Amino acid sequence: MTAARGQANLVGLAAALVLLTAVTTGSVVLAGVALADADTDPAARHAGETLADRLVAADAAHTRRANAVEWDAVRSLNATAVDRIAPSVRGREVRVRLGDRTLVERGDPDGVTVRRLVRVERTDRRTTTVNLSGRRTVTLPNRTRTVELDVTTDGTTTLTAVRAHDRIVLRDPHGLSGTYEFRVTRVGPPHLSFATDDGVDGVVRIRWTATNATVEPLEVTVGA
Known part of the structure; x- marks a missing residue:
């Protein structure tokens, strides 16, 4: 057993x-x-990752800072620019998409796809008019970054100062007249106030740049 x-x-x-x-x-x-x-084509993957990294780099021509692209600049991206910033994609089929829009497409690449999440900033120019006889303050929308003023008076009004929140951004005791531009802080909606020495008649035309931002996927596909 x-x-x-x-x-x-x-x-x-x-x-x-x-x-x-x-x-x-x-x-x-x-x-x-x-x-x-x-990893059937490691060279294609390397090219895709290099291009994706360069597209969101802080020193790229279409970015405001790392991972934040300016829509008006990046939407004009083309194959020539892509080859320049990432020489490793030269001669390869390539596609660059931002959100639901294709920015660059050369050939019909079906290779590796590299993805990044980026902040997409869109700027909007707006205008309003302040009649100093009726009011001396105005509040602009949040995310306003740059303000441009056109000051026109009838000769009896002396606009001496403009404040943004509690900070004096423009000042001239002899009177402000003409076009001025200044930046405002990004903390809360900018509140502008106008100080005059005499008279009540005068017009300030205000133009400003507001920024709207979204987070969208950036996709880089590189073929053989």
């Missing part, structure tokens, strides 16, 4: 070793196939 049981155990052990070897070999083969599928 003991000898027979020992032989049976040896047979079972041998079968187990054969099965383990087969499973291990199969796993290695499957892993190799998966790795090959994931």
